[in-house]
Amino acid sequence: MNLIKEPFFQDKTCVLITMHGKEKAILPLFQGFEGLNFIVAPTLNTDILGTFSGEVIRVQNPLETALLKAKLAINHVDADYAIANEGSFGPHPSIYFIPADHEWIVLLELKTGRFWHTQHISTNTNFSSIVPKNWIEVIEFLRSIDFPNHGIIIKLESEINDNNNQIFKDLDSKLEIEEIFNKYENIEGYRLSFETDMRAHRNPTRMQVIAETAEKLKRKLQATCPTCNYPGFDIVEVEKGLPCSICESPTRLIHKVLYACMNCHHQEWSGNPEGLIVSDPGFCEYCNP
Numbered sequence: 001m002n003l004i005k006e007p008f009f010q011d012k013t014c015v016l017i018t019m020h021g022k023e024k025a026i027l028p029l030f031q032g033f034e035g036l037n038f039i040v041a042p043t044l045n046t047d048i049l050g051t052f053s054g055e056v057i058r059v060q061n062p063l064e065t066a067l068l069k070a071k072l073a074i075n076h077v078d079a080d081y082a083i084a085n086e087g088s089f090g091p092h093p094s095i096y097f098i099p100a101d102h103e104w105i106v107l108l109e110l111k112t113g114r115f116w117h118t119q120h121i122s123t124n125t126n127f128s129s130i131v132p133k134n135w136i137e138v139i140e141f142l143r144s145i146d147f148p149n150h151g152i153i154i155k156l157e158s159e160i161n162d163n164n165n166q167i168f169k170d171l172d173s174k175l176e177i178e179e180i181f182n183k184y185e186n187i188e189g190y191r192l193s194f195e196t197d198m199r200a201h202r203n204p205t206r207m208q209v210i211a212e213t214a215e216k217l218k219r220k221l222q223a224t225c226p227t228c229n230y231p232g233f234d235i236v237e238v239e240k241g242l243p244c245s246i247c248e249s250p251t252r253l254i255h256k257v258l259y260a261c262m263n264c265h266h267q268e269w270s271g272n273p274e275g276l277i278v279s280d281p282g283f284c285e286y287c288n289p
């Protein structure tokens with residue numbers, strides 16, 4: 001077996017793939033991390049993989065898109081690793097009526113294709129849209145999304161011909177927005193909608209969630225395999241059934257988790273990650289049906 005000497009990433013180079021200033025969120029966290037040197041590649045056009053405003057439709061899921069972004073570095077950047085992020089926005093997966101920001105970050109080893117990834121779901125997002133009936137509704141929307149600290153995208157969509165659609169973004173003032181609204185509201189056969197700009201450089205709230213996701217990735221990389229020292233010793237399986245503290249019946253809380261190493265395939269079962277030995281009877285089907 002290959003015992004990996006620490007630090008694993010010493011003197012290696014990692015390129016951050018971003019067109020939208022994500023180095024602000026990601027690089028401070030990885031400053032001096034395990035001897036890994038970072039460079040930023042703002043010139044690789046990640047928009048070919050899909051955009052939020054819909055000019056280019058995304059076909060992959062966010063993890064695949066993040067991986068494809070990282071792979072853009074192959075043959076283009078002289079680096080050992082590439083790091084890339086992708087987010088998706090919509091109803092929270094378990095609290096349906098609340099919007100959520102679901103972010104993914106991938107660290108790809110360019111030579112081998114091996115990668116580490118983390119995902120993070122946050123309800124801290126201004127993600128929303130509106131089809132305003134009047135200017136007052138626009139003003140209210142701008143206030144609710146914290147414009148101009150956060151960007152806005154305006155879409156004019158034809159009911160008949162998609163080729164006539166127009167998208168306005170990078171708008172900085174209420175005046176610009178008012179001009180567009182006055183010009184295009186109430187045009188027969190068209191729908192004027194306003195939505196939050198979710199591109200990281202126009203959305204500081206999203207930037208914060210990206211930073212939280214990067215922090216998770218960092219913690220994951222810091223967890224090394226007890227057998228070979230490889231980074232990313234992480235949970236691959238969970239077993240529910242933590243016993244109730246009163247009746248000892250299995251509950252839906254996590255009882256055990258399985259950690260695995262993707263290098264030497266060493267596996268280890270461990271108890272509840274929060275250190276719980278028994279469950280509160282509130283989670284028990286018998287004590288609290």
Ligand SMILES: [Zn+2]
Nearest residue numbers: 244247284287
């Ligand atoms: Zn019970």
Ligand SMILES: [Zn+2]
Nearest residue numbers: 225228261264
């Ligand atoms: Zn290992």
